[in-house]
Amino acid sequence: MVSHSSNGRKHARRAAQGTSERRSTRNPAARHYRGGNHRARGGKGPKARGRSRHLILKWILGLIALCLAAGIGLFAYLYATTEVPAPEKVAMASNTTVYFSDGTTEMGTFSEQNREIIDCAVLPDYVGNAIVASENRSFYTDRGIDLQGIARALVNNVTKGTRQGGSTITQQYAERYYLGETTSYTGKLHEAILALKIAQSQDKSQVLCNYMNTIYLGRGAYGIQAAAQAYFNKDAKDLTVSEAAMIAGIIPAPSTWDPAQNPKMAQQRFHRVISIMKEDGYITAKEASDASTMPTTVENTQQDMYKGPNGYLLQMVRDELVNSKAFTKDDLDTGGYRIVTTIDKSKQDLMQQVVSPASNGMQGVVPEGMQFGAMSVNPKDGSIISLYAGDDYLTKQLNNATQAQYEVGSTMKAFALMGAVQDKVSLNTIFNGNSKRTYPGIAGTVSNVGGANLGYINLYKATAQSSNTVFMDLQTKLGTKKIAELAREAGVQSTSLDGSEPYTVLGNNALTVRDMTWAYSTIANQGNKPTLHIVASVKDVHNKDLYQAPTSTTKVFEANDANLVTKALTGVVQSGTATEARSIGHTIAGKTGTSNNMYAASFVGYTPSVVSTFAMWYPDANGNPQEIPSFGRWTGHSDYPVHLFTQYMTQALAGTANESFPTAKDNGKVGGSDGTWGTGSKSSSKRYYSSSGSQDAYTQDQSTDSAQSGQSSESGAGTGGTGSGSGTGTGSGSTGECTTNPSAAGCTSSGSGSGSNGTGSGSNDTGGTGSSGSGSNGTQGDVPENTPSDPSTNPEQTPGVME
Template identity: 35%
Template sequence: MGRAEERRARQRGGHRAASEGRSSGGQGQGRIRRLFTWRKILGTFFGLCLLGMGAFIVLYMVIDIPEGNADAQEQSSVYKYSDGSIMARNGKVNREVVDLAQVPKEVQRAFVAAENKTFYKDAGVDLKGTARGLLNTVSGKGAQGGSTITQQYVKNYYLTQDQTVSRKFKELVISLKLDQEKSKDYILAGYMNTSYYGRGAYGVQAAAQAYYGVDSEDLEVEQGAYLAALLQAPSQYDWAVASETGKKLVKNRWNYVLDNMVEQGWLDGSERSGMEFPVPENPKGNPGMAGQTGYLVEAANNALKRQLVAEGAVEDAKQADALVDLGGWTITLNIDKKKQAALEKAVKAQLTDKLDPKARKVDADVQAGAVSVDPKTGAVVAMYGGVDYLKHYMNNATRADYQPASTFKPVILAAAIEEQAETQDGEPITANTVYDGTSKRPVEDNGRKVGFTPENQGDVDYGDITVQTGMNKSVNSVFAQMGVDIGMEKVMETAGKLGMNVEKLEAVPAQTLGSMGASPLEMAGVYATLDNHGKKTTPTILKSAEHLDRTVTVPDAVGEQVISREAADTVTSVLTGVVDDGTARAAVREHPLRAGQQVAGKTGTSDNNKSAWFAGYTPDLVTTVGLFGEDDKPPHPQVEMYGAGGEERVNGGGFPAQIWSAYTFGVMEKTSRFDLETSQGAAVKPPPSPSSSSPTPSDTPTEEPTTEAPTTEPPTEEPTTEAPTTEPPTEEPTTEAPTSPPFTPPTIEVPEDSGKPTDRAEE
């Protein structure tokens, strides 16, 4: 064998070895490739498709269109007090079925334009929307959209609102069969007659009467477009109770409906351009919901609807509305019957009996709202929503469109303690920290003026005062600077932890004046969390809810520690000074039924005297009372309350604090003391002001003693909680002279401040 042949032989041997090596190392990969060939993947896919088609054919054959069950489900709901006694019953469902001929053609088309533009052409189902709904149901995501009018009618009339895979398959099959067996007009009429529109109205006829006081045949296209828009979120879009966001959304939806009608050729463009939004009438209400009952039932229903969505029992708020308002529920509220009666009595005696709209027009514009909460459980034990649910539909206890004013100041102090914040000079912020209380003092951030110069009420200059005194007298300049010292982001973060809705609020110094919107219910949660030593306490009106075989789980109202006990207890300690040496002393400290009860609280009066508050608590009960200036004529804008009740101005230390005292001390079973863990102690005594300046000429010593050390502070009017506005002083002067116990309440009235209204907000 020559050399060339030997070389070729060696090469052949090497190739064989390499080939054998590759073969042995790639056996696993080869097997995987053989298992997952394109042919096998496609075969499996088509097999599954055939299996699904076969299953669907079987379902199509075995599922028939059932008898309608909507009428069979009509029942009354029962509402109970916390002790199990009956509060109210809802009557028969408000529904009147009408023929499609009794609905104008343009209005019919408005509903189609709103919900399902392809209604007249489709086969009754939206396969993409249904598939998405099935996927969301299986994955636990809940809400989905995209159902056709036919599918929605099937769900409303033939099935239930349950969110299950089997219900969705049934909905799909029945919708296909119904579309084949019935006309589009039959389906559209059924849909319009079974849908829920809010205000307890089922069907277009009941809705036309509820919102516009007309029969369905007299509806104008603009009104029909609004009713069609309502179906997306009846509770949120009801103009009478909608928030500003809700009103904006329903207007956008209304425009969407009309624009779709133009697009489909159902409405002339020039006619559409001249249309104006048809504001609905105010609700008439169910006679059985008169007085406070309607407010309580509405609040319980809303809480139940939110919980149904939260636990995934329904897909969205629209289905929750339908399920709750259809009836058949037994709902127990946390409302204590005796406390509820006491709160109503207190409002009547301390406010409404003193209002005389015939003598003073402004008296007709005063609205009261109040919420009382057990801080240990979060239970809402009493609620005052307004003069009468049938006369004033908006629940003043839950509305969040008025400013909480100086009731926000404790949140700022809580943030300071929680964050262990320091002043610009590096001094820790405590109750004894000294701030400059000069009115209109420019707020600074590390030597840089931030362009915010808040004015104190009455433009009073307090000079150097402690945080305690600043809280007692509600000095704006002190808390504006404190907010910047802490960092407004931290202040707003603390507000959110305590229970305020701050998601859309800017973290700017002006927020220190309480210029955001908040409800008495929301502020009750903030103060209940402080009272409960920093554990998040969410006011809860719903105790239990049962419906046939469904029981709703009410979440625990007391949650985790959201701020430290030291921070919460320190704020409580400081707030006792507001009652004993500050703006609430006249109405609260000297009340004859107080019997030594320890109280913490804060007053507040907003810009231009449009709202006035007192939020106060004992160890066992938290109650917030708000008074709101609202024009009694539609569209009910916010108005000033100057002169109401014969007072020069309405302030937090007046009617709100008087209502609070009459109620709280009236239901108090025993006196109790706060169990506080704070390095500053309970009921901090404000030391004499570091300022050597003499009192202002308006200071008038009172003849009442105080448990605090005597001060030579300026008047105890509450300063502003708003951006500067020019309003008169609110509270009486409190430069007090010390006396020795025992104390007998004086018979001499404290002189009123003679200051004229200014353009600044109070407190």
């Protein structure tokens, strides 16, 4: 048992040691048992409550002090770390203008905004003063921020739950052109700090000028210059006092207060600005009176720069420069560059007029949904002269010249010809040009169009007549992958051409107009591959050169090999499937192409200085290919693309001298170096063709003097008569257009022979017989490709039957 005396001693000992008695924090029962003051636990006295309130107040004051310190610290940090961006990078961003090849005719502009930066020194003082009167009367005296305006906006923000600005011109400038629009408190703090720094680092005239050059003023116009053009069709330097006041008055809501949309509000704002300008001494009372009539604005003609055919050109320019890695999209939109393209304005207009059914009078004749694509380039440097991509970029963004694909048909045969020439195969090598032939690895038979039996012909004639069976012989020797490789080396970019198609040489692959134009440009340029491009040069706002087009070429084929291919391709125009192009009056080489099932038709033709491709195809509503129907006097073959080519090139080459192709030496061997190409040497029982210069002439085996008939073919070979005696043989062939109009230019042709006694004559496809001597063959008549001699004969739709 613990005595009271011992407890007293303990208390005394603790007091002497300076310690207090430890109080129990256990439950009340325990404290009561140990002598705790039970009454005291029931509540707190006045002193205790006072101490609690004092403690809370200290906490609140401490928290406020902490927040203030943090705010001051944050402000100090932001102020110290905030840098004013260079005006050139933001406020001075300007439209990039794109020109046609003449460097003066505008094609369009690139911009995030329709903005043109000007030197404010050229502006009358009242232009800037009108904006000051409208937006910030204290501009010339404030420090970049308006504390009263900020306080007023803060009250409204708190009481009305809205976000108001209370911004000065400097703050608006900082917000919109350095920060982007902001309504948050932290954003406004950053804006105020930046405005203070701008006010310290830039004088008032500089701030006002940058503001005027970049503020949005409606009608898609950013800056006073663009606005002057949009509202009054004049430069900003020519604005009157009233015009400047009208523009300044609608700054808070330019689209809503546009005089064309809300004339009442626009007029109220206009009179307000005039009144303030007079009150603040910017204009005299007389000037205010003279300017008191609301000016009349022009019609709002704002439209999308990409509307119409130029939209395709502008997008090609953007893509080419961005893909070059020399520029970013932002660079083009804000750099204020001057871009000159390779597009010839007059030839571009001509291309559009020739190809577009909406322009060439064929609307309503051409089936709705028919697609056309075209491109014309200079093969020597790769510059694109003109193109047809479509009628309106905003309606259809797919570019028919560079993106849309079509089956290229027999235009692929040029690369098989190149392969044969590279393997030292003479173009005089004889091949079997008859129809219904079989080939290793090919299911079924292959025929020429119309099932034509062209006989035993050399590669000149096989090219002119576009013999499927002869070129399948070439593919058998070369392989599909080799032909595809040669086409890619020449310029085909589409990855779909990989040689996996069994009919690669017949053009089953879907490629683009640009692919074929590029590849043929390499052949036209004697084996030197150019880089196709649409941009000629780029200069900055100071006229400094930033970019020059890649005009150099790369040698991919031997010059003589390319020239031999060209030599063969001239026969297509002179006596083959594209004879309408003879009327151009220039030496032309080229190749027609019609896909299987008549899904697409095209023609690639060229001179030494211009390569042009014209193509058409007829997709269904889902984009799947379907047969091209006949329209007007045109069949679904390449006669219409040849016609478009002829129309365009006749005018594009008007007034220019005819250019001859370089000479080429056929240094190959008949049958190839190994003697396995074609049928080998000529046989006395077979007809064959030989070449004379760039033209090939039909030659009759001299071991027989019997009359021979001209073989039916897609080009309608009409031969003159043979016989003995003195006389002439004439031949003519006509189908297609010539059937209904035999007197049309180029529908008949003739040849002659000499001997003694007798005459020979022939018409259509069979020559007559004379009495003695021999007559030479007549020149071929103009029968469009793919047209059988017998109009009742339909082309066989077996695999590989295409032109």
